[in-house]
Amino acid sequence: MSLITLGVGDLARARRFYEGLGWRVGLAVEGEVLFFQLNGLVLSLYARAALAEDAGVAEAESGFAGITLAHNVRSAPEVDAVLGEAERAGGRIVRPARRAEWGGYSGYFADPDGHLWEVAHNPGFPLDAEGNASLG
Amino acid sequence: MSLITLGVGDLARARRFYEGLGWRVGLAVEGEVLFFQLNGLVLSLYARAALAEDAGVAEAESGFAGITLAHNVRSAPEVDAVLGEAERAGGRIVRPARRAEWGGYSGYFADPDGHLWEVAHNPGFPLDAEGNASLG
Numbered sequence: 001m002s003l004i005t006l007g008v009g010d011l012a013r014a015r016r017f018y019e020g021l022g023w024r025v026g027l028a029v030e031g032e033v034l035f036f037q038l039n040g041l042v043l044s045l046y047a048r049a050a051l052a053e054d055a056g057v058a059e060a061e062s063g064f065a066g067i068t069l070a071h072n073v074r075s076a077p078e079v080d081a082v083l084g085e086a087e088r089a090g091g092r093i094v095r096p097a098r099r100a101e102w103g104g105y106s107g108y109f110a111d112p113d114g115h116l117w118e119v120a121h122n123p124g125f126p127l128d129a130e131g132n133a134s135l136g
Numbered sequence: 137m138s139l140i141t142l143g144v145g146d147l148a149r150a151r152r153f154y155e156g157l158g159w160r161v162g163l164a165v166e167g168e169v170l171f172f173q174l175n176g177l178v179l180s181l182y183a184r185a186a187l188a189e190d191a192g193v194a195e196a197e198s199g200f201a202g203i204t205l206a207h208n209v210r211s212a213p214e215v216d217a218v219l220g221e222a223e224r225a226g227g228r229i230v231r232p233a234r235r236a237e238w239g240g241y242s243g244y245f246a247d248p249d250g251h252l253w254e255v256a257h258n259p260g261f262p263l264d265a266e267g268n269a270s271l272g
Binding site for chain 1: 140148153175184202218221226227248249250251267
């Protein structure tokens with residue numbers, strides 16, 4: 001687990017809320033996405049509609065929780081390997097892996113209850129030996 | 137962030153899936169709840185209906201994502217303090233803090249988009265200096 005993304009209806013409102021809790025934005029693409037460095041992982045705020053689109057699901061789908069978990073790995077082939085493993089374990093590939101605009105490579109699977117996991121290689125997010133993610 | 141709980145429809149099925157990914161259960165209350173130790177945090181699998189009940193929301197509510205995030209703190213008064221802070225920041229107290237059957241003290245707030253956070257003091261989950269949770 002390296003990243004949790006919360007889909008939000010209003011990025012500025014969500015930012016105010018989490019800053020109100022004393023969190024500090026570590027990285028921001030203004031108006032688009034915000035990242036907070038937590039202990040060993042990163043929490044991201046992203047427009048709910050954009051998150052649904054990224055995961056390849058319909059936003060209005062009653063099963064869309066508006067939240068995704070991410071497992072970051074060290075290479076693109078590892079992304080394919082983990083997605084294959086998830087499928088063999090009984091998961092469903094929701095969006096096959098592809099090159100991402102942000103320079104990485106990622107895909108999504110759903111666990112048997114529909115919880116969405118992104119498997120990603122992001123050259124911009126270093127992982128330490130324990131798999132902890134940092135904003136670099 | 138110390139704990140993520142995924143609400144599941146069938147605990148045995150969810151366990152098989154995550155074990156199929158190579159994860160090992162670190163702690164289990166048989167038939168009730170399972171914990172996996174991840175990097176610096178714990179992922180828990182729990183019946184979706186029980187999770188909704190614990191959070192004080194209706195399971196069928198379309199807004200219930202079947203997933204909760206938890207922020208563990210070092211004492212019961214800190215739970216109240218964090219819940220107060222969340223409310224002042226614009227969050228909504230979903231379930232006021234109370235003593236829990238598992239020996240701790242916890243309550244829930246919702247962020248402006250309805251994402252559920254549990255604020256908990258759990259004497260059984262030690263936190264290190266960075267706030268990383270471990271199964272002890």
